Amino acid sequence: MRRATRHAKWAACATAVALAATACGGGDGGTGGADGVLSSSWGDPQNPIEPANTNEVQGGKVLDMLFRGLKRYDPKTGEARDMVAEKIETTDSQNFTITLKPGWKFSNGEPVTATSFTDAWNYGAHVENKQANSPFFSDIVGYEDVHPASGPAKAKTMRGLVVKNDRTFTVALKEKFSSWPETLGYQAFVPLPKTFFTDHAAWLAKPVGNGPYTVESYTRGSGMKLRRWDGYTGADKARNGGVDLVVYTDNNTAYTDLIAGNLDLVDDVPAQQLKNVRNDLGDRYINQPALIIQTLVFPLYRPEWNKPGMEKVRQGLSRAINRDEITKQIFQGTRTPAKDWTSPALGGDGGYREICGDACAYDPAAAKRLIEEGGGLPGGKVTLTSNVDTGSHRAWMDAVCNSVNNALGRGAVCTVNPIGTFADFRNQQTTFKFSGPFRSGWQADYPLIQNFLEPLYYTGGSSNYGKFSDKEFDGLVDKANREADQARAVKDFQAAEQILADQMPAIPLWYQNGSAGYSERLSDVTLNQFSVPVYDQIKVG
Amino acid sequence: MGRYVIRRLLQMIPVFIGSTFLIFFMVYALGDPVAALFGDKAPDPATVARIRADLHLDQPLWKQYLLYMGAIFQGDFGTAFNGQPVTELMASAFPVTLRLTVVAIVIEIVIGITLGVVSGLKRGRPLDTGLLVLTLVVISVPTFVSGYLLQFLLGVKWGWVRPSVSSDARLDELILPGVVLALVSLAYVTRLSRTSIAENVRADYVRTAVAKGLPRRRVVTRHLLRNSLIPVVTFIGADIGALMGGAIVTERIFNIHGVGYQLYQGILRNNAPTVVGFVTILVIVFLVANLLVDLLYAVLDPRIRYA
Numbered sequence: 001m002r003r004a005t006r007h008a009k010w011a012a013c014a015t016a017v018a019l020a021a022t023a024c025g026g027g028d029g030g031t032g033g034a035d036g037v038l039s040s041s042w043g044d045p046q047n048p049i050e051p052a053n054t055n056e057v058q059g060g061k062v063l064d065m066l067f068r069g070l071k072r073y074d075p076k077t078g079e080a081r082d083m084v085a086e087k088i089e090t091t092d093s094q095n096f097t098i099t100l101k102p103g104w105k106f107s108n109g110e111p112v113t114a115t116s117f118t119d120a121w122n123y124g125a126h127v128e129n130k131q132a133n134s135p136f137f138s139d140i141v142g143y144e145d146v147h148p149a150s151g152p153a154k155a156k157t158m159r160g161l162v163v164k165n166d167r168t169f170t171v172a173l174k175e176k177f178s179s180w181p182e183t184l185g186y187q188a189f190v191p192l193p194k195t196f197f198t199d200h201a202a203w204l205a206k207p208v209g210n211g212p213y214t215v216e217s218y219t220r221g222s223g224m225k226l227r228r229w230d231g232y233t234g235a236d237k238a239r240n241g242g243v244d245l246v247v248y249t250d251n252n253t254a255y256t257d258l259i260a261g262n263l264d265l266v267d268d269v270p271a272q273q274l275k276n277v278r279n280d281l282g283d284r285y286i287n288q289p290a291l292i293i294q295t296l297v298f299p300l301y302r303p304e305w306n307k308p309g310m311e312k313v314r315q316g317l318s319r320a321i322n323r324d325e326i327t328k329q330i331f332q333g334t335r336t337p338a339k340d341w342t343s344p345a346l347g348g349d350g351g352y353r354e355i356c357g358d359a360c361a362y363d364p365a366a367a368k369r370l371i372e373e374g375g376g377l378p379g380g381k382v383t384l385t386s387n388v389d390t391g392s393h394r395a396w397m398d399a400v401c402n403s404v405n406n407a408l409g410r411g412a413v414c415t416v417n418p419i420g421t422f423a424d425f426r427n428q429q430t431t432f433k434f435s436g437p438f439r440s441g442w443q444a445d446y447p448l449i450q451n452f453l454e455p456l457y458y459t460g461g462s463s464n465y466g467k468f469s470d471k472e473f474d475g476l477v478d479k480a481n482r483e484a485d486q487a488r489a490v491k492d493f494q495a496a497e498q499i500l501a502d503q504m505p506a507i508p509l510w511y512q513n514g515s516a517g518y519s520e521r522l523s524d525v526t527l528n529q530f531s532v533p534v535y536d537q538i539k540v541g
Numbered sequence: 542m543g544r545y546v547i548r549r550l551l552q553m554i555p556v557f558i559g560s561t562f563l564i565f566f567m568v569y570a571l572g573d574p575v576a577a578l579f580g581d582k583a584p585d586p587a588t589v590a591r592i593r594a595d596l597h598l599d600q601p602l603w604k605q606y607l608l609y610m611g612a613i614f615q616g617d618f619g620t621a622f623n624g625q626p627v628t629e630l631m632a633s634a635f636p637v638t639l640r641l642t643v644v645a646i647v648i649e650i651v652i653g654i655t656l657g658v659v660s661g662l663k664r665g666r667p668l669d670t671g672l673l674v675l676t677l678v679v680i681s682v683p684t685f686v687s688g689y690l691l692q693f694l695l696g697v698k699w700g701w702v703r704p705s706v707s708s709d710a711r712l713d714e715l716i717l718p719g720v721v722l723a724l725v726s727l728a729y730v731t732r733l734s735r736t737s738i739a740e741n742v743r744a745d746y747v748r749t750a751v752a753k754g755l756p757r758r759r760v761v762t763r764h765l766l767r768n769s770l771i772p773v774v775t776f777i778g779a780d781i782g783a784l785m786g787g788a789i790v791t792e793r794i795f796n797i798h799g800v801g802y803q804l805y806q807g808i809l810r811n812n813a814p815t816v817v818g819f820v821t822i823l824v825i826v827f828l829v830a831n832l833l834v835d836l837l838y839a840v841l842d843p844r845i846r847y848a
Contacts, residue, residue, distance in 0.1 A: 044806065046578065048624035055580050130591045132579055149587055204624065220625050221633065222708040222798050248705075249802050250793045252689075256704045257796075260697045389809065423577035423811040430576050430584060443580075455583070462583035 035241035036540025037227075038522060040265040040533065041254035042245035044221050048204050052124025052131035052188045057443075060187055061532050065226055065243065066209035067190040068234055070098065070117070071181065075528040075537075078350060078447035080182040083234065084112060084191065084210070086167075093178040093484055100167045106193040107214045107229050114169035116191035118161045122146065123197070124188055127153050133188040135462060136445075139180065141172040176482045178489060179448055186445050212238040212536045222247050238536040239524070258517055264540075265525065267516040267533050271392050274332035281517045289336055289345045290531035291444035292512035293452070296384065296400075296437040297466040298505055304378035312374030314504035315359050317382065317437070320367035320407035323360070326399045327510050330392060334515055338508030341500050342452040343444065345511075345529045351449030351490040355497045356508055364407035371408065381413050386439035387425035388418040393439065400509075429465050440465060440506065447529050449493045453477060457505060468505035542839075545847035546832070553828045558610075560824045564817050565606050573598065574811030578622060609817070619814025621807070627818040630803050635822065637710045638792070638799035642784045644712065644719030645726070649777065653727045657734025657773075658766065664739045672735075676728035688721045688794040705796040718795040722788055726780050733776055737769035744768075770841055778834030782827035786820075 045059035051067065054060055070085035082088075086101045104112035123129055125137035127147045134147055141160030146153050160172035173180060183189075191210060196203045206215050212232045216225040227242035246263065248254040251270045257263040259280055269277055269285070277285050298314055300306045305314075323337035336344070339354035346352040358366075371377060384401060388394040394416070401414035408414075417436070419425040428434060442463070444451045454477050455462045459469040473496050480492035500506070514531025523539045575592050576584050593599050597608050612619065618627035660672045679687075695717060696704030706714045741747060742765060750760045789801035800819055807815030839845045 044623060046622055046810065055582060127587050127591060130588050130595070132582075132585075132588065134588055135583075135585050147585075147587055150590065219708060220623065221630070221803075246708075247798065248796050249798075249805065250796065253692075253705050253794060253796045256692060256697060260700065260704045262703055262705065421571065421577075421809065421811065423574050423809075424572045426576035426579075427572045465583075 033541050034239065036521070037242040037244060038240055038264040038538060038540050039244040039246055039262075040535070041248050041251070041258075041263060041267060042223065044247050047132060049207055050131065050204070051120065051190045051192065052129075052133045052136075054187060055132045057530065057532060060530065061535075062207070062224065062226075062245070063187045063190065063209075064211075064532055065213040065535050066207055066211045066215065067187065068104075068209075068211050069184060069187070069190040070100075071185040072236075073185045073447055073529065075526060075534045078345065078347060078529050080185045080446070085184070088181045088184075090181075093176040093180075093482065094173050096171045096173070096181065097164075098169055098171065102167065103233055104210055105231065105233070106208055106210045107231065108193060108195065108208050110193045110195075111166075112191050112210050113166045114163045115166075116193065117189075118157070118163055118169055119197065120190065120192035121161060122157045123192065125158060126156070131188075136183075136186065136188045139173045139175070139177055141174055143174075178481060178484050179450055179486065182448055183446050183451075212236060213242065216242070236536050240535075240538055240540045243535050255517070258519060261519065264519045264522055265516065265533060265538075266518070267514070267527070267531070269334075269515045269517050271331070271334075274334060277517060284518050284520070284522075284525075286516045286518075286525065286527055287334055287513050288527060289343060289511050290514040290527070291343045291345045291447055291529045292531070293338060293341065293343055293442055294335070294509045294512060295338075295341070295440050295442070295506040296509060297440045298437050298507075299432070299434050299466055300469075300505055301432050301467040302378075302435060309374045310378075311503050312370045313377060314374075314507070316367045316370030316374060317404060318356075318359050318367075318504055318507040319361065319363050319370065320404045321400050321507065321509070322362045322403045323510060324362065326396055326403070330395050330399055331510070334513045335510035336513065338510050341457075341497055341506070341508055342449050343511050346447055346449060346452075349487075349490070350447060351493055353494060353497075355494065356501050359501055359504060360508055362403075367404075367407045368409070377413060380410075381415070383415050383417050383436035384438070385417040385419060385425070385428075385434050385436060387420070387422045389421055394418055396509075397439075432465070432467065437507070438465075441512070443530065449490055449497075450477075450480070453493055453496060453500075454481075457500060466505055468503070470499055470503060473499045542847050546836070549832050549835070553825075556828060557821070557824060561610070561817060561821050562606060564820045565609065565813065566602070568808075568811065568813040568816050569602055569605070571808075571811050574622070574813075577811065609814070613818075613821075618818040621812055621815050622810055627814050630815065631818065631822065634798065634800050634803045634819075637797060638785050638788060638801070640710060640712060641715050641719060641722065641788060641791075641797060641799060642781060644715045645723040645784055646777065646781065648719055648723040649727050649730050649780070653730030654734050654766075654770075654773065656731045658738055658761065660731065660735040661738025661769075662742065662761070664735075664742075669735070672731065676731050679724050679728040682724075684721060684725065684790045685794065687724055688718075688791055691717060691721055692794060708798060710797055710799070715797075718791050718797060721794070722784060722791045726776075726784070729776060730773055734769060734773050737772055738765060741765055741769045767841055771838060774837050774841065775834055778830045778837075779827075781830045782823060785826055786823045 043058040046056055047053045049059050049062055051063055054063055068083045070083060071080040072083040074081055084100055084104050086099045088096055088098050090096045100114060106112060121137055124131045125134050125143055125146050137143055140158050142158035145155035146158055161169060163169045193208050195208060206218055212229060213226040214229045216227045218224045224245045228238040251268045254263060254266045255270055255273050258266045298305050327335040327337055339360055340356050342352050344352050384397045386393040386397055397416040401416055404414040405412055429438060442456060456464055457468050457473060458477055459474050476492050476496035480489045483489035483492060514527040516527055516533060518525045521541055524537050526534045528534055575589050597605050620626050621630060656672055660669045663669045692704050695701045702717050747765055750764045785800060788799060789805055792799050792801035803815060804819050839847060
């Protein structure tokens with residue numbers, strides 16, 4: 001039915017002359033209600049859409065529609081709720097028994113069994129499959145055999161995963177990790193159907209999952225049409241007929257299309273349009289904190305930044321930054337001044353607290369005093385570094401420098417080092433080449449305070465690019481991970497975070513908000529903590 | 542004539558090898574692309590080592606280049622990071638950009654030359670002065686300004702066209718982007734043909750043709766225009782290549798998934814196979830277009846012969 005009307009519309013367009021071709025095919029389809037299909041802006045995913053190889057939002061968007069894992073984070077509260085899992089039991093926070101709910105199926109009819117999970121995880125962990133998310137499986141016993149630091153793999157599967165029956169499997173971890181079940185909402189842990197392994201190319205061309213949507217067609221680099229799967233038995237059935245994802249090279253064009261009525265949903269409002277967005281969209285604009293924090297990390301691998309007394313200089317720099325003014329002027333309120341090293345999207349129970357306190361409050365006089373007490377800036381200068389190809393990074397770096405220069409009153413002691421591409425920046429960052437503070441943007445993989453602290457500040461942590469190392473901090477993190485009680489674990493993490501406030505290995509700048517705009521056809525549009533629209537809840541018409 | 546063409550084709554080989562090496566070298570100089578594949582997360586060393594080995598990034602530059610060229614001659618242009626073969630990207634991108642270029646060139650030729658002829662024949666009159674000022678304005682406005690402006694006016698404000706082009710990129714959708722892309726060159730074509738016409742209109746052969754009593758229309762099209770087109774054809778020939786490669790801005794504004802889009806994506810992700818592959822094809826387009834222009838000279842002006 002929809003098809004037919006669309007063809008008629010194309011035909012009408014083809015006959016229309018030249019520029020007067022009017023807004024053909026606008027908004028895609030005229031139907032509304034439960035079968036209405038919405039169109040949404042998309043970016044070309046960087047890697048092929050494999051769950052364990054997708055580590056950015058664009059591919060993650062699709063996985064979120066196609067798959068349901070053992071757990072799923074509640075889009076509102078961030079709480080990890082059982083989805084495919086019936087129960088996850090442990091007595092020692094190290095060995096877990098996972099039981100699946102009966103009745104889950106992939107959209108090709110294959111039932112979701114314990115093997116669907118263990119096969120998927122073994123695939124994700126195996127070094128030969130070159131999956132970007134393989135370190136997520138590194139807590140499991142036997143990871144080194146399938147993913148040795150160098151050389152070929154010694155095994156095909158991880159010893160720690162044992163299938164008991166169709167609906168039960170056990171997982172043995174290397175160490176105690178009480179909140180491990182909470183991490184299972186991450187997309188790398190979703191189950192995979194047999195076809196993924198037997199006919200990989202066909203699966204990539206048209207992914208099959210167990211979520212509320214199925215892929216109708218996928219044209220790489222230009223778009224994907226997802227349709228509601230009527231056979232889906234989960235509680236979160238899609239409330240619309242489907243989603244057409246359209247690749248845009250320029251988010252400005254996507255926004256223009258939204259205003260012109262050719263697109264229903266834009267989940268990234270361009271900075272240039274933020275001034276007009278209230279006028280253009282009214283209350284059809286969402287701006288809410290996400291699990292993203294931007295920081296300036298100090299290269300503590302350089303002795304001049306790490307010698308005793310420098311913590312005062314680092315704190316002084318933090319106090320010299322006028323976060324309120326910068327987030328207002330440059331980001332038009334789409335960033336929130338940071339008051340700790342996590343994110344308000346965690347919520348109070350999740351561990352968010354304004355731990356940074358005074359050290360994150362703008363006070364030029366105190367900044368000047370602290371820096372002088374600490375022995376002054378190394379060489380009397382400081383250089384900020386970031387890639388500048390996206391995200392207004394150049395603009396805020398200039399603003400931060402101006403703020404620092406004004407506070408210190410010593411002329412232009414702060415300068416910026418703009419790097420042209422993200423790839424180049426990442427190379428220098430991962431090989432520890434920076435001699436001054438550099439930008440670090442961190443988007444949490446799951447809404448846990450652990451994910452904001454351990455990878456970034458634990459000695460030898462996977463993303464600890466400043467090489468911060470503090471015995472007391474490490475001890476508190478270890479203690480928190482052993483804690484069986486969630487509330488007490490959070491307390492330990494917060495105690496660890498207090499050390500960051502004293503040592504200031506990284507200056508919290510601001511929390512990045514998720515933003516979205518939508519057309520009048522849509523209602524119930526929300527963003528989850530990862531600033532991805534909750535597509536299944538959107539109503540059309 | 543035949544020998545001339547063969548000589549020119551043979552000359553393309555060193556140009557082709559030289560330019561691909563230069564581009565390969567420049568993309569290589571941008572740095573290692575692998576770290577960026579992991580976003581803000583720490584790249585896993587074992588995985589990185591595998592990917593680097595797959596892409597031959599662990600080899601010295603000259604060896605990488607030889608491996609790449611060897612693969613090209615077997616028709617393998619490598620793979621983009623999203624797993625698509627570059628040849629597949631080319632097959633989807635080049636037709637789109639080619640259509641856009643054709644639209645732009647047609648607009649350039651039809652409108653540009655017409656305006657040039659009118660202006661050249663009426664030299665010094667108010668119409669001529671008016672057109673000169675207009676083309677000056679058009680030349681001074683950058684593409685992204687005219688692009689966003691026309692897109693907003695026609696697409697949003699008046700709602701005459703879709704602001705963006707669908708993935709099919711049909712010809713009628715490409716008219717507005719084509720106009721935007723053509724605008725600057727159009728002004729040049731107008732000015733070039735105006736000058737040329739204005740010069741030749743006083744030439745002896747034109748006076749003879751008029752004296753013979755030929756109708757004015759025939760004098761202008763057969764005698765005057767044909768002789769005046771040589772500089773314009775040179776310009777348009779060079780412009781074909783420039784338009785195909787230089788449409789990045791226009792393609793971004795109108796969300797056209799053509800060559801500019803793929804190049805931009807390739808540069809952003811440091812993907813050597815994409816960038817080198819696309820630029821190589823563009824180089825060939827340039828060379829062929831130039832050859833065609835030279836051959837066209839002989840057609841336009843019988844005094845020019847190639848041996």
